[in-house]
Amino acid sequence: MNGASREALAGARDSLDALTDTSSVDVTKLAGDLSAVTALLDREVSLRRVLTDPSQPGEAKAELAGRLLTGQVDGAAVDLVKGMVRSRWSQSRDLVDAAEELANTADLTAAQQAGSLDNVEDELFRFGRIVSSNPALRAALTDKSATTAAKSQLLRSLLGGKAETVTERLVARLVTQPRGRSLESGLESLSKLAAERRSRMVAEVTSAVPLSDPQKQRLGAALAKIYGREMHLNLDVDPAVLGGIQVRVGDEFINGTIAERLDEASRRMAG
Structure with a gap:
């Protein structure tokens, strides 16, 4: 990210940290809500363009986001997204990337609060090694013709009961919503994000x-x-x-x- 988007992301991170520092917020639910917002913005190109249009007042964009999301996700996620669209973004795609990062960070924060962040870091690394050494598995997880249900079932057979639930959620999100990234680069980004939590x-x-x-x-x-x-x-x-x-x-x-x-x-x- 460059310029305005970098500043907007920094502000969004600060807002997320402030939210997750309070015991009243269900951090796991917040992660799921932000993931749903990411999928919406990734799918609806015209919507994200409207929400990042620099010619529109920030408050008007925040009100639009609030109308669309209220009742679909919890208030904490609505407030975060409203704050994000008030900011200026260099590219509309950057808003989607930021929402996804916040979703992943929220899940990692949940792991940190539960004392399992070290395990998650190690599991992400080991899973990456398994994928890189098994071309057949990588092909199955990245097969564009495979259904989301089939990929999710494969991941459950690999990780279910053998890894932290946060690890399962992060990997499942990456596999089912790759957004044009390679599996390896996505896993590396998650590992770096996990390390940054400490x-x-x-x-x-x-x-x-x-x-x-x-x-x-x-x-x-x-x-x-x-x-x-x-x-x-x-x-x-x-x-x-x-x-x-x-x-x-x-x-x-x-x-x-x-x-x-x-x-x-x-x-x-x-x-």
């Missing part, structure tokens, strides 16, 4: 053998010192790296594996 960064760590608890603690502390923020480690084991570790933080990649050193030695010899 103001943490995510480091994807690949090692030849599982790291011990002391190794995890030392690595997490070292990365936190480098980046100045608490670090959540998504751990993966790949014997192909031979030894050492690979670490990816955002767009930065740190390779300290034996395989990489052998490759470098081979390149030098070939040169």
Whole structure:
């Protein structure tokens, strides 16, 4: 997002945080309501264009949103959306992206309140690994000809009773409402959003053998010192790296594996 949309999203995040800080709001219901709003705005192109039209007064757009949504979703979601459409958006699509982010954030907040946010982060990462290593599963989950019911049933067979309910909801939302994204990029975005709930960064760590608890603690502390923020480690084991570790933080990649050193030695010899 650029310019006005970035500012509008920041304001919407602040409003969501203020709402979810109160015990009177059912955060899980709010997440579901915001997901329904996302689906509506994604489907009704003309509506979202009206609601983001910079030539129209913000209050008029808020009143329209209120009339459309009152009785369909709870008051907390109505108030959030009214506040969002009062803001200026660079593109109408940005409003849909913002509504979706708020829905996901509300679900992650529910997990945080329940003390299960760490589990959700780990499950999202592991599910992403399963998908990337199983082309048949990925094809089934992204098949455009498959019905929503069929995809939901497949996810229930994979995650039902084996993962946190928030994880199930987030993955189901991504699979049934992909909105043009790849499954992998959607899962990565969810993982980053989960980490941000604790103001943490995510480091994807690949090692030849599982790291011990002391190794995890030392690595997490070292990365936190480098980046100045608490670090959540998504751990993966790949014997192909031979030894050492690979670490990816955002767009930065740190390779300290034996395989990489052998490759470098081979390149030098070939040169």
